[in-house]
Amino acid sequence: MAKLVLVILLFSLGMAMPLLHGIVEDDDEWFQNLHYAKHKVTRLHFYLHDTLSGKNPSSVQVAQASSTKKSSTIFGAVFIVDDPLTESPEPTSRPVGRAQGLEGSAGQQELGLLVAMNFVFTTGKFNGSSLTILGRNTALHPPSEMPIIGGTGVFRLARGFVIANTHSLNVTSGNGILEYSVVAIHY
Ligand SMILES: *[C@@H]1O[C@H](CO)[C@@H](O)[C@H](O)[C@H]1NC(C)=O
Ligand SMILES: *[C@@H]1O[C@H](CO)[C@@H](O)[C@H](O)[C@H]1NC(C)=O
Numbered sequence: 186m187a188k189l190v191l192v193i194l195l196f197s198l199g200m201a202m203p204l205l206h207g208i209v210e211d212d213d214e215w216f217q218n219l220h221y222a223k224h225k226v227t228r229l230h231f232y233l234h235d236t237l238s239g240k241n242p243s244s245v246q247v248a249q250a251s252s253t254k255k256s257s258t259i260f261g262a263v264f265i266v267d268d269p270l271t272e273s274p275e276p277t278s279r280p281v282g283r284a285q286g287l288e289g290s291a292g293q294q295e296l297g298l299l300v301a302m303n304f305v306f307t308t309g310k311f312n313g314s315s316l317t318i319l320g321r322n323t324a325l326h327p328p329s330e331m332p333i334i335g336g337t338g339v340f341r342l343a344r345g346f347v348i349a350n351t352h353s354l355n356v357t358s359g360n361g362i363l364e365y366s367v368v369a370i371h372y
Pocket of ligand 2: 238355356357358359
């Protein structure tokens with residue numbers, strides 16, 4: 186029985202390998218070098234500008250539940266964001282990228298946002314590369330730590346975490362400047 190399983194396993198592997206090989210065959214040097222690649226650790230630091238009010242909001246609410254307005258934690262509200270990222274806290278400081286994604290209020294007891302977001306970088310060697318974040322932002326109780334679950338470009342196969350801290354928050358308008366520290370492991 187065990188022999189039969191082994192034979193079937195080897196047979197199916199044998200069938201699968203050429204197919205797999207066929208898929209990756211025409212891939213580039215990056216893939217070939219991956220076998221010998223050592224991981225790199227990159228630390229990044231920047232500021233995110235989240236603007237809910239005014240003429241050009243960078244965060245817009247796209248959905249809510251019928252009970253959201255009665256909820257102290259806006260439970261059920263969903264936002265789409267395209268926030269500028271800059272080098273320093275001043276909105277006019279050098280742009281380094283955008284934070285594009287989705288935030289949903291998923292906490293009933295306290296404000297807890299489910300964040301699914303791409304950081305798309307636009308400067309230097311990171312230009313065009315992105316990091317993908319999936320995690321929980323406790324916006325009113327910083328800092329929030331959120332996992333990096335992947336990336337593209339120089340950040341292919343990335344993992345790591347980000348720490349989001351509130352630099353400033355206008356509770357009337359909801360506009361905030363958040364400080365992000367990023368630790369990304371990639372190849
Ligand atoms: C980033 O890449 C884009 C597209 O390749 C290019 O147009 C742009 O000038 C680059 N920006 C910087 C700051 O290098
Ligand atoms: C906070 O936002 C309100 C409403 O947009 C605005 O009137 C006020 O000037 C802002 N406060 C600060 C310190 O920017």
